[in-house]
Amino acid sequence: MIKSMTAFASNNTICDSLIINCELRSVNHRYCDITMKLPEHLRFIEADLRSAISKKVKRGKIECALAYKKSFNNESFLTVNTKAVKQLLGATQKIAEQMDKHQPFSALDVLNYPGILEEPEINKETLKNTVIVLVEQTVTDMVNVRKGEGQQLALLLESRCLKMQTYVESARRRMPEVLKNLRKKINDRLLEFTAEPDFDRLEQEMVLLTQKLDVAEELDRLETHISEVLRVLKQNEPIGRRLDFLMQEMNREANTLGSKSADKETTQISIELKVLIEQMREQVQNIE
Numbered sequence: 001m002i003k004s005m006t007a008f009a010s011n012n013t014i015c016d017s018l019i020i021n022c023e024l025r026s027v028n029h030r031y032c033d034i035t036m037k038l039p040e041h042l043r044f045i046e047a048d049l050r051s052a053i054s055k056k057v058k059r060g061k062i063e064c065a066l067a068y069k070k071s072f073n074n075e076s077f078l079t080v081n082t083k084a085v086k087q088l089l090g091a092t093q094k095i096a097e098q099m100d101k102h103q104p105f106s107a108l109d110v111l112n113y114p115g116i117l118e119e120p121e122i123n124k125e126t127l128k129n130t131v132i133v134l135v136e137q138t139v140t141d142m143v144n145v146r147k148g149e150g151q152q153l154a155l156l157l158e159s160r161c162l163k164m165q166t167y168v169e170s171a172r173r174r175m176p177e178v179l180k181n182l183r184k185k186i187n188d189r190l191l192e193f194t195a196e197p198d199f200d201r202l203e204q205e206m207v208l209l210t211q212k213l214d215v216a217e218e219l220d221r222l223e224t225h226i227s228e229v230l231r232v233l234k235q236n237e238p239i240g241r242r243l244d245f246l247m248q249e250m251n252r253e254a255n256t257l258g259s260k261s262a263d264k265e266t267t268q269i270s271i272e273l274k275v276l277i278e279q280m281r282e283q284v285q286n287i288e
Contacts, residue, residue: 001236003288004149005029005060009142015130016122020068022131022138024053026146028286029061037065045128049135056139058238059288064135146288153283154233157243160276161226164250167276168222171257171269175215178263215260218253222273225250229280240287247281 005028012021034053036046053062225246232239232246254277258270 001147002150002154002233002239003143003146004153005146005240005286005288006149007142007145009138009145011134011138011141013130013134014071015127017071018068018122018127019071020066020131020134022134023063023065024135024138024142025063025065026057026060026142029059032057032059033061035061035063037063039066039068042066042068042127042131044124045131048128048132052132052136053139056143057288059240066131066135150287153287156283157233157280158230160280161229164226164273164276165223167269167273168219168226171215171266172219174263174265174269178266181263215257215266218257218260222250222253222257225253238288240284243284243287244281247277247284251277251281 005026007026008024010021010023012019014020032054034050034057036049038046038049049064049066053064229243229246229250232242251274254270254273257273258267261267261270
């Protein structure tokens with residue numbers, strides 16, 4: 001299924017006394033480029049998280065941001081080190097005795113002193129497994145968003161391909177009339193300047209000119225490329241790079257069609273084709 005490279009997903013989970021949040025942002029990129037924004041306590045699982053993301057995402061610039069806050073719902077969240085408190089109060093009493101004026105301090109001042117509050121240790125393996133599951137779920141959510149946007153892109157590309165096919169068919173039907181008008185125009189010009197025109201020479205020139213202006217090959221290749229785009233859109237794998245290549249090839253054929261054009265209608269068809277191809281190229285840039 002076709003996937004867009006633009007998406008966002010966010011999830012939360014709880015691990016002991018921590019509420020952990022994961023945010024994933026994805027934008028278009030030529031390759032799979034993963035940027036991690038992790039708290040220092042979670043750096044030890046960065047490689048595992050990169051692996052979990054790259055298994056499900058093949059292209060795009062991915063930013064994974066993890067953050068956590070402490071939950072106060074857990075009764076064992078904070079433990080006061082009473083021994084450290086006694087030592088701190090004893091030290092402050094000795095300092096106060098040396099001062100001319102007593103300096104009061106609150107219980108909050110005591111709590112802010114390092115080592116007074118003890119936080120429970122969280123098992124690293126438990127933390128690792130919890131975070132990996134969180135990231136995997138968030139990646140799955142992000143991929144689903146990419147699929148949804150990809151379906152919309154596929155519909156837009158298909159509609160433009162069908163429109164291109166109508167222009168190619170119009171150009172093909174137009175060619176016999178173009179050559180007929182060209183023959184008449186050259187014949188009339190010869191009759192104006194020559195009393196006895198050389199019709200054999202005229203026929204030879206027309207053959208050469210017809211070969212020069214013949215766009216059947218370009219139209220055939222355009223039809224082939226359009227059919228290939230429609231086929232690729234139904235594949236269940238990353239297709240962005242292949243579509244980008246097909247856009248380049250279609251643009252080349254449309255340019256050649258315009259350069260060989262011998263009348264206004266064919267020139268206009270070439271312009272309309274290039275407009276559609278450029279619109280498709282912009283959309284293809286965002287496909288995985």
